[in-house]
Amino acid sequence: MIKRGDRKSVEDSLENQAGVVLLGPRQVGKTTLAQDIAESRDAVYLDMERSADRQVLEEPDLYLDEQVGRLVVIDEVQLMPGLFKALRGQIDRRRRQGYRTGQFLLLGSASNTLLHQSAESLAGRVSYHELTPFILSETGADSISALWLRGGFPDSFLAKNDKTSLAWREDFIRTYLERDVPAFGLRIPAETLRRFWTMLAHEQGGLLNAAKLAGNLGVSGQSVARYLDLLVDLMLVRRLQPWHSNAGKRLVKSPKVYIRDSGLAHALLGIETQEDLLGHPVVGGSWEGFCIESLITAAPRGTEANFYRSSAGAEVDLLLKLPRGGLWAIEIKRTTSAKVTRGFHIATEELDVSERILVYANDKEVPGQGGVRAMPLMSAMKRLASA
Template sequence: MIERSHRKSVEDALENQAGVVLLGPRQVGKTTLAQDIAESRDAVYLDMERTADRQVLEEPDLYLDEQMGRLVVIDEVQLLPDLFGALRGQIDRRRRQGHRTGQFLLLGSASNTLLHQSAESLAGRVSYHELTPFMLPEVGSDAMSSLWLRGGFPDSFLAKSDRASLTWREDFIRTYLERDIPSFGLRIPAETLRRFWTMLAHEQGGLLNAAKLAGNLGVSGQSIARYLDLLVDLMLLRRLPPWHSNAGKRLVKSPKVYIRDSGLTHALLGIEAQEDLLGHPVVGGSWEGFCIENLIAAAPRGTEASFYRSSAGAEIDLVLKLPQGQVWGIEIKRTTSPKVTRGFHVAAEELEISERILVYADEKDAPGQGGVRAMPLRGALERLASA
């Protein structure tokens, strides 16, 4: 059993809020984490994919009034959108009776859908948290190669072999395309969406070129935008925005697009083993995406992530604006040479970067030129976690 780093933040939130909304893609471990938390409390668990549990909440106030003072865990809550109004009333009523914290733990698999449903009803009453696939600090640096190859979905990472892991991810993708996405009422041909997802895997970390994607798929630009929004909403895709604060500079305006889990990238491309990955053209983009997901997860809550690229060639792979206002610039390279390009230094000066880091493939920290510190991914994660 791998201890999830998110557990403490969720439990702390339950000590201070009436409810917590825990978001994350399917099969990422939300239910396991919620049940672990529930075991240490007086709690009841309901799954909205089970007909019997949905029927229990057909008259929500009747049932929830009986659970006053208990933690109520509701899984796949986005499947019952009418419930949010009742939850607001329940939270307010419980507050008046002295039950102010730790009342509801709501689990959901679609971020924007769920946030829109709950934003008005539960504003100021719940805390939002995202559960990611396993990240490097959770599994340890010795397992980094396996985590990068297989990705962080628990059943994929913990599989008995690379072949079993790949089979699990292929089944996961098929299930999402054929069952889960249609369950949201979205009529998108599974084969079209698979081709789109695979195209993004080939271009991992590239600038979004919607016109090119539309032409290759034979669909409209509006359809491409809809497909992107869907995969972002399902927390399977990251749309990394460009830095936009330098009004006087000619900056790239298109976002960069990453499949968030490296294992899914590799499954879409048919990459089974480490040797296959290291010899594949996507290796650089895959490594960059893997590092970016880990770095964003390690950053303090409220950190804003972007990238920087100007028409003059100044570029930083990842710009993190921390809640206190500091701006970190991080370059990511699969190299053992602790050097960054001149474009990185130019960009760092333009943005007044306070912390300049090169994440590279060696195992030791090394001073770089122009105040850059070169370090392995593990070291960068530790610095961010203590920021």
């Protein structure tokens, strides 16, 4: 059992709010985490994928009135969008009865859909948390190669060998395409969406070129936007937006797109072993995406993430605006040399950043030129976590 770093923050929120909404893709460990939390208190667990549990909540107030004082865990809550109004009434009534915190733990697999459904009904009543696949601070620095290759989904990372891990990820992708996407009522051919997802994997970390993708797929630009919105909503793809605060510069306006879990990107490309990965053209983009996801996850809640690129060649792979102030510029390279590009120096001077960091493939933290500090990924994550 690998201890999840999110457990304490979820439990702290339950001590201060009536409910917590825990977001994350399927198979990422939301249910396991919720059940671990439930074991430490008086709780009841309901799964909206089970018809018997859905029937229990067809008249939600009749059932939930009997559970006052207990933690009610509801899994895949986005499958019953009408439930949110009932939950608002339950929370408000319980407050009047003196039960103000720790009432509901809601688990969902689609972020934007669930946030939209719950925003009006539960505004000010719940806290939102995202559970990602395993990150390096949870698995340990020695596991970095395996985590990068296999990704952080628990069953993939903990598989007995690389072949078994790849088979799990291929089944995961097939299930999402054939079962989960249709469950959202979206009529997108599974093969078309798979081709689109694979194209994104080939361009890992590249600027979004919707017209090129549409032409290769034989669909409209609107369809490409819809496919991308879906994968972002399912928390499988990250759309990293460009930094646009400097109106006087000619800046890139297209977002960068990453498959969020490196293991899924590798499965889409048929990459099974470390040797396959190191010899593949996507290796640089894959490493960059792996580091970016790790750093964003390690950063304090409320951190804003962007990249920066100007037409003159100034570039920063990852800009993090921290909630308590400070703008961190991070360069990511699969190299043991503690040197950054000239474009990085130009960009950091233009942006007046507070921290300049190079994440590189060495295990030593050393000072570089121009105020840049080179360090391994784990060290950068620790610095962010304590910022």
